[in-house]
Amino acid sequence: MADTLTITDNRTGKQYEIPIQDGTIRAMDLRQIKVKPDEFGMMTYDPAFMNTAACKSRITFIDGDKGILLYRGYPIEQLAEHSDFLETSYLILFGELPTETQLAEWSRDITMHTMLHENIKKFLEGFRYDAHPMGMFLSAVGALSTFYPDAKNIFDAESRRLQMVRLIAKVPGIAAYVYRHNIGRPFVLPDNELSFSGNFLNMLFKMTELRYKPHPVLERALDVLFILHADHEQNCSTSVMRNIGSTHVDPYSALAGAAAALYGPLHGGANEAVLRMLNEIGSMQNIPAFIKRVKAGEERLMGFGHRVYKSYDPRAKIIKRMADLVFEVTGKNPLLEMALELERIALEDEYFVSRRLYPNVDFYSGLIYQAMGFPLDMFPVLFAIPRTAGWMAQWEEMLTDPEQKIARPRQIYTGSAPRDYAAREKRR
Numbered sequence: 001m002a003d004t005l006t007i008t009d010n011r012t013g014k015q016y017e018i019p020i021q022d023g024t025i026r027a028m029d030l031r032q033i034k035v036k037p038d039e040f041g042m043m044t045y046d047p048a049f050m051n052t053a054a055c056k057s058r059i060t061f062i063d064g065d066k067g068i069l070l071y072r073g074y075p076i077e078q079l080a081e082h083s084d085f086l087e088t089s090y091l092i093l094f095g096e097l098p099t100e101t102q103l104a105e106w107s108r109d110i111t112m113h114t115m116l117h118e119n120i121k122k123f124l125e126g127f128r129y130d131a132h133p134m135g136m137f138l139s140a141v142g143a144l145s146t147f148y149p150d151a152k153n154i155f156d157a158e159s160r161r162l163q164m165v166r167l168i169a170k171v172p173g174i175a176a177y178v179y180r181h182n183i184g185r186p187f188v189l190p191d192n193e194l195s196f197s198g199n200f201l202n203m204l205f206k207m208t209e210l211r212y213k214p215h216p217v218l219e220r221a222l223d224v225l226f227i228l229h230a231d232h233e234q235n236c237s238t239s240v241m242r243n244i245g246s247t248h249v250d251p252y253s254a255l256a257g258a259a260a261a262l263y264g265p266l267h268g269g270a271n272e273a274v275l276r277m278l279n280e281i282g283s284m285q286n287i288p289a290f291i292k293r294v295k296a297g298e299e300r301l302m303g304f305g306h307r308v309y310k311s312y313d314p315r316a317k318i319i320k321r322m323a324d325l326v327f328e329v330t331g332k333n334p335l336l337e338m339a340l341e342l343e344r345i346a347l348e349d350e351y352f353v354s355r356r357l358y359p360n361v362d363f364y365s366g367l368i369y370q371a372m373g374f375p376l377d378m379f380p381v382l383f384a385i386p387r388t389a390g391w392m393a394q395w396e397e398m399l400t401d402p403e404q405k406i407a408r409p410r411q412i413y414t415g416s417a418p419r420d421y422a423a424r425e426k427r428r
């Protein structure tokens with residue numbers, strides 16, 4: 001017998017059998033529940049989508065209680081150890097690890113598309129010297145839609161693949177450009193002999209040397225950080241990507257919106273917020289007073305807590321280990337000691353333990369980025385580069401899912417009842 005949920009409507013005494021599939025009932029099955037035939041029918045109310053699945057997905061699996069993260073079934077720990085970002089992005093986008101030939105072709109396609117149109121550079125030059133890199137980044141990604149009108153062919157699989165390649169290839173160049181714009185240095189052309197992350201470091205940090213040689217430890221650390229950030233199922237920015245994409249707009253416009261969501265301090269802005277918080281705390285002796293303010297609800301311990309993870313974020317564990325390797329090269333980030341002490345206290349303190357608040361991916365990533373020489377306001381951009389792969393994979397999955405339509409939530413109207421327009425002189 002199929003699993004069902006029996007609902008009794010006390011208003012009418014009627015019973016309804018609602019099918020259960022994958023531990024879920026379909027919200028539309030509730031619509032038949034009504035008192036009078038001309039009523040709209042029962043809805044669910046779920047602000048912030050705390051308990052609503054909006055899609056079926058084969059890309060990323062998270063078990064927040066156990067701290068498990070899988071891309072296409074592969075544990076994040078194994079990918080962080082054995083894979084690189086380009087291979088992982090292929091896996092996320094196409095569902096399988098590439099063969100040698102597929103990987104060679106994929107890497108060649110990406111390196112062939114790393115150049116930016118000169119007018120994108122001119123467009124970015126229009127920003128003020130102190131413009132936030134994320135504001136510039138998301139504007140440039142949106143502007144790309146005007147350079148590639150063919151991207152509107154969203155139901156052409158070949159065209160979709162081309163836009164995936166273009167976006168993954170070009171976002172590091174945009175990120176590097178916005179960084180160099182802020183510090184007043186000329187744009188560096190991509191070096192296609194380097195790895196994805198090595199070339200990104202080249203475009204960021206090359207000075208007058210003929211050839212930039214990335215430090216292998218920093219190059220690998222950046223690549224691992226990119227692997228860890230590549231996808232994270234239906235988070236806020238990914239839902240935005242799917243929502244905007246559901247209107248059938250081109251992927252550049254949708255991705256600009258997703259990047260805007262990532263800009264917010266509760267999402268991709270959190271690692272920046274962690275460092276600001278550590279700077280504000282200032283020294284070890286101020287930590288107890290800070291924790292007291294957090295517990296009184298006056299502050300948030302940034303980099304702690306997660307909507308899904310109710311145990312240690314598996315990405316945070318990998319990043320914490322990576323931090324040691326990076327600090328051997330760059331020297332210790334002086335804020336690390338404070339971060340470790342905050343974590344030590346929080347993992348023992350009843351307030352954090354009872355709310356199951358653990359370090360998330362952002363708690364340590366900012367310390368690494370800062371040690372590598374990135375200014376704080378570049379952090380969300382560093383998140384957006386790898387997440388581009390996840391956004392594009394989720395976008396394609398949404399477009400090719402026959403159950404998906406334009407996203408359009410319902411509301412419970414709580415405003416005024418119908419009333420007549422009042423002439424201005426009669427208003428009080």
Ligand code: ACO
Nearest residue numbers: 266267268270294300301302303304305306307355360362
């Ligand atoms: N510091 C202190 N208290 C916290 C924190 C925190 N970082 N996070 C949650 N809480 C408390 C809340 O005050 C609440 O307590 P209450 O029940 O007494 O009111 C309880 O824990 C539950 O918190 P919610 O806000 O309901 O949790 P939600 O799932 O809505 O929020 C979020 C998740 C936004 C990540 C939150 O934990 C937070 O603001 N963390 C800090 C920002 C951060 O690190 N964001 C990065 C997330 S990872 C990412 O986007 C890549």
